[in-house]
Amino acid sequence: MMNRPIIALDFPSKVEVFEFLNQFPAEEKLFVKVGMELFYKEGPSIVSELTELGHDVFLDLKLHDIPNTVKSAMKNIASLGVAITNVHAAGGREMMTAALEGLKEGTQTGKDVPKLIAVTQLTSTSEEQMQSDQLIKVSLEESVAHYAKMTELSGLDGVVCSALEVSAIREKTSENFICLTPGIRPSNSEKGDQKRVMTPSEAKAIGSSYIVVGRPITQSETPYESYVQIKNEWNGEK
Ligand SMILES: O=c1ccn([C@@H]2O[C@H](COP(=O)(O)O)[C@@H](O)[C@H]2O)c(=O)[nH]1
Numbered sequence: 001m002m003n004r005p006i007i008a009l010d011f012p013s014k015v016e017v018f019e020f021l022n023q024f025p026a027e028e029k030l031f032v033k034v035g036m037e038l039f040y041k042e043g044p045s046i047v048s049e050l051t052e053l054g055h056d057v058f059l060d061l062k063l064h065d066i067p068n069t070v071k072s073a074m075k076n077i078a079s080l081g082v083a084i085t086n087v088h089a090a091g092g093r094e095m096m097t098a099a100l101e102g103l104k105e106g107t108q109t110g111k112d113v114p115k116l117i118a119v120t121q122l123t124s125t126s127e128e129q130m131q132s133d134q135l136i137k138v139s140l141e142e143s144v145a146h147y148a149k150m151t152e153l154s155g156l157d158g159v160v161c162s163a164l165e166v167s168a169i170r171e172k173t174s175e176n177f178i179c180l181t182p183g184i185r186p187s188n189s190e191k192g193d194q195k196r197v198m199t200p201s202e203a204k205a206i207g208s209s210y211i212v213v214g215r216p217i218t219q220s221e222t223p224y225e226s227y228v229q230i231k232n233e234w235n236g237e238k
Pocket residue numbers: 008010035119121122123124160161182183184192194212213214215216
């Protein structure tokens with residue numbers, strides 16, 4: 001699974017998703033990310049349509065609410081057959097523990113519990129923004145590493161962070177802790193709204209577990225070629 005970049009399917013509806021996927025060879029089994037834009041339009045059926053085609057799905061809804069609500073929502077997410085899903089670490093340890101309980105309770109006996117990870121600081125946030133908007137006085141790296149430790153202590157599998165913070169997280173957490181990193185930009189790409197970015201090869205070298213890539217593939221004139229280039233760079237085959 002980890003040798004494939006996760007493609008962020010940030011499209012307005014499933015029409016655009018399948019137009020996009022039709023440009024890939026049918027036998028290419030992908031790891032895709034379904035986020036809020038697509039999920040709120042199409043609902044849970046988009047997940048089953050993708051898994052029935054053999055793709056693995058990261059459901060990126062970033063839950064952040066009171067523990068009871070998040071637990072109940074996670075029970076429902078557990079039935080969708082996704083590989084990974086997430087919450088915001090800022091929801092706190094009680095909320096993260098409740099999320100995990102819900103996910104476990106909702107998973108059918110004999111099936112794998114989806115990996116549960118927590119967003120630390122969004123990759124679109126700079127240190128200055130974090131300090132002024134969230135009134136956090138420590139460095140961005142410290143804030144992310146703190147959230148990662150809290151996440152591990154809550155029993156979750158890992159975090160969403162920028163590749164820039166992976167080394168700091170690895171110092172505080174155990175070996176198999178997942179560092180899933182969006183904000184990935186091949187060296188010739190536009191950053192857009194992302195503030196904390198790295199290239200696929202830099203992310204690999206620093207120890208990211210997974211990379212998430214959206215616009216450099218979805219907005220490309222030749223999406224499959226862009227995907228293969230990024231995948232090769234990620235796998236050290238540049
Ligand atoms: O901190 C975060 C958490 C999630 N994301 C998501 O990843 C993709 C990135 O898309 P790009 O087009 O490659 O920028 C997007 O779906 C975000 O919702 C993130 O970027 N940062």
